Amino acid sequence: MAQTNPLKTIVKEGCFALTGSDPFVLKAVMKYVKKQNAYFICEATVNQVNQFGGYTGMKPADYAQMIQQLAREVDFPLEKVIMSGDHLGPFIWQDLDAKTAMDYSRELVRQYVAAGFRKIHLDPTMPLANDDRAAFGNAVIAQRAAQLAIISEETYESTRNDTPWSYRPAYVIGSEVPVPGGTETEESAAVTRPADLAASIRCFQDAFTSAGLAHICDDIVAVVAQIGIEFSDESVHNYNREAARALSDELKKYPDIRFESHSSDYQPPECLYHMVSDGVGILKVGPETTFKLREGLFALSRVEDELAPGFGFEPSHFIDVLEQTMLAAKPNYWEKYYHGAPEQQRFKRKYSFSDRSRYYFTQPAVVKAKQKLIKNLQGVEIPLTILSQYLPKQYDKIRSGELSNDPIAILEDEVQAVAERYFSEMRRAQAERG
Numbered sequence: 388m389a390q391t392n393p394l395k396t397i398v399k400e401g402c403f404a405l406t407g408s409d410p411f412v413l414k415a416v417m418k419y420v421k422k423q424n425a426y427f428i429c430e431a432t433v434n435q436v437n438q439f440g441g442y443t444g445m446k447p448a449d450y451a452q453m454i455q456q457l458a459r460e461v462d463f464p465l466e467k468v469i470m471s472g473d474h475l476g477p478f479i480w481q482d483l484d485a486k487t488a489m490d491y492s493r494e495l496v497r498q499y500v501a502a503g504f505r506k507i508h509l510d511p512t513m514p515l516a517n518d519d520r521a522a523f524g525n526a527v528i529a530q531r532a533a534q535l536a537i538i539s540e541e542t543y544e545s546t547r548n549d550t551p552w553s554y555r556p557a558y559v560i561g562s563e564v565p566v567p568g569g570t571e572t573e574e575s576a577a578v579t580r581p582a583d584l585a586a587s588i589r590c591f592q593d594a595f596t597s598a599g600l601a602h603i604c605d606d607i608v609a610v611v612a613q614i615g616i617e618f619s620d621e622s623v624h625n626y627n628r629e630a631a632r633a634l635s636d637e638l639k640k641y642p643d644i645r646f647e648s649h650s651s652d653y654q655p656p657e658c659l660y661h662m663v664s665d666g667v668g669i670l671k672v673g674p675e676t677t678f679k680l681r682e683g684l685f686a687l688s689r690v691e692d693e694l695a696p697g698f699g700f701e702p703s704h705f706i707d708v709l710e711q712t713m714l715a716a717k718p719n720y721w722e723k724y725y726h727g728a729p730e731q732q733r734f735k736r737k738y739s740f741s742d743r744s745r746y747y748f749t750q751p752a753v754v755k756a757k758q759k760l761i762k763n764l765q766g767v768e769i770p771l772t773i774l775s776q777y778l779p780k781q782y783d784k785i786r787s788g789e790l791s792n793d794p795i796a797i798l799e800d801e802v803q804a805v806a807e808r809y810f811s812e813m814r815r816a817q818a819e820r821g
Contacts, residue, residue, distance in 0.1 A: 389675050392555040394469060394506055397426055398557075398608045398645050398668035401813040403806060404428040404506075405671030406473060408435050408443045408450065408749055412458050412680055413800040419806045421463050424658075428506065429454060430471040430671065432476050433501075436466030438498050439493075442720070442746060445503040451550070465551045471506035472499035474564070476535065477515060485515040489531060493538045500542040500768035503550030508559040508611070508647070509535050525587055528562050529594035536600055558603060559647050559669075562587040565676070576617040576624035581637035584612050588641060609669050610638075614662070617650050618674075620724060620739035625657040628665055637663040647671065652678075652742060664819070676805050677745035683801035684757065686777040687736075687794055691763055703759035710736060712750050713743075720746035759776035764794040780804070 394402075405416050405428065411431060415462035420427045436442045436450045445453070451470060458465055475496050477488035488753055494510065500507065511531035514523040539556055547553050551628035565581050592604050614631050617624045628635070638646060645668025654662070659670065688705040695702040713736050715720060721743035725735040736744065745755055774782040781797045790800055 390504055391641050392554045392557045392606070392608075393426060394428075394557040395606075395608060395643075396496065399643075400817050401663040401667065402669055403809045403813065404424065404647075404669050404671045405430060405473060405676065406430040406671055406804075407452075407745070408445065408600055409677055409680070412456065412676045413454070414461060415802040416676065416806050417457060417463050418461050418799065419810075421461060423810055425810070426467050426469055427458075428469045428471060428669075430473040430506075430673075431504075432473040432700050433475055433510075435445050437479070438494050442718075443749070445506065447498040451502040451504070451742065453742060454692060455551075468552075468779060469506055469550075470502075470504040471508065472496070472504045473508050474510040475499060475508055476511040476513075478510065478513060480515070480791040482516055483800060484517045488515045489534060492535060493529075496535045496538045496540045500556060501546045501549070502782075503552045505552050505554060505556050506559065506608075507539055507556045509539075510561075510564055510611075511535065512562055512564045514722070516729050526561050526594075529587075529590035532560060532591060533594040533598040533600060536603060537598060540600065540603065555606060557606050557608040559609045559611060560588070560591045560607055561647075562590070563613050564611045564649065576615055577613050578615040578630050579634055580613040581633050582632060584610065584620040584637050585640070587612075588644070605643070609645050611647050611649060614646060614648060614667065616648065616654060616658075616662075618653050618740045620735050620741045623653045623740060626654055626662050628661040631665060638666045645669065656808055656812050657790050659809060660815050662815035663813055669807050672796050672805060672809065672814070673741040674740065674745065676802050677748070678740065678742040679805055680798060681742065681744055681803045683778070683798045684760065685799065687760055687764060689758055689777050690769060690773050693773055694767060694769070695763070700763050700766070701764060703756045705753075705756045705760045706737070708756040709744060709747065712747050712752050715752075716747060716750055716773070761794045768792070769794075 408431060411594055419426050427451050436445045438445060454468060454470060455465065458468055466570055477492045480488035498682050509532040512528050514520055537601055543556055588610060595601060612634065614634065616626045646666050647669040648662060648667045649671055649675055651670045651800045653673050668682055684705055691702045721736055722739055725732045727738065771782060774785060778797060781790055785792050790796055
């Protein structure tokens with residue numbers, strides 16, 4: 388008998404899931420999670436990774452190979468890695484007819500499951516080009532999810548022994564799903580009505596049963612709903628447990644299902660604690676980690692500029708290189724998100740919470756500038772005084788001996804601080820439950 392998917396257990400206590408494909412961020416968080424003796428859950432989204440390469444240029448098998456290589460580099464046990472396919476469905480093919488979009492979606496799911504992804508978010512929640520908008524709703528969404536689940540199950544049965552992960556997939560469902568990567572405004576921070584949550588879960592379960600998949604109803608570990616959190620390029624809507632209380636109470640009727648929170652980036656500690664206490668089993672974080680990496684790179688770039696004249700090296704000009712790349716590179720990943728006058732757009736390209744700069748971190752010019760920045764600062768002893776100015780948190784850790792005075796260690800610490808906030812509040816909620 389196949390091993391039980393560990394998600395079916397850990398989701399009930401609360402778990403941290405990293406959405407993204409940046410190798411530096413993935414590796415930094417993996418190092419932190421290893422110290423916690425926890426599962427490393429990493430999520431690839433349909434626009435990042437798909438059968439055509441996505442914006443990362445990776446297919447699901449490529450992403451899986453990258454994760455396995457990073458695990459080897461940090462000696463992280465593969466049995467504690469859980470790869471997740473996020474928003475698997477026709478999100479990037481909405482302008483196509485239903486048959487074509489769903490055919491692409493089936494192949495998408497097939498490649499994800501064959502590559503060893505064992506957390507599968509079925510997301511056909513968007514109307515397609517020839518759909519009747521008036522008739523589009525839970526029934527259509529659930530039926531399409533069942534079509535994708537059939538492919539997932541068939542692929543698992545035929546490829547289960549081809550990867551290090553032989554246990555069955557676990558599924559995430561839901562009809563009210565935020566779009567990947569945050570929104571353009573904060574207006575969508577609504578809360579799903581309890582009756583709508585119940586109707587959505589029932590529709591998915593009925594559709595699975597009608598498709599001959601009644602057994603996978605037990606493999607549903609989480610549902611995506613609007614729990615009242617969101618972030619845009621310049622604001623964050625914090626979790627309000629009173630506003631979500633009725634929804635949280637409704638979920639208690641399904642003891643094996645938890646909420647999966649999309650866009651939980653930037654939530655403060657107390658909100659995270661309340662979210663886990665109120666039934667959020669999967670805390671997903673993506674843009675905040677690259678936002679913090681970008682902050683660290685900008686701070687080190689300021690340090691580099693100050694040190695360059697005295698040490699005689701040519702600075703990397705990382706900040707300028709990133710800006711020039713975002714303006715010149717095609718396709719453009721920021722313009723439809725960052726509104727306003729040119730000066731306002733320039734500011735948002737650097738400092739937006741939605742962090743569209745992450746789409747450009749793998750561009751050759753940006754990679755080269757980052758490497759030069761790190762090389763320059765590894766070639767000198769960075770004065771503590773300037774670390775105090777630009778990186779005060781890392782300064783304190785370096786002074787106390789917790790952190791080495793090294794640019795890579797400093798950047799890793801910036802990213803790991805995000806994971807620490809989430810893990811700390813999960814531990815707090817778990818301790819209270821006993």
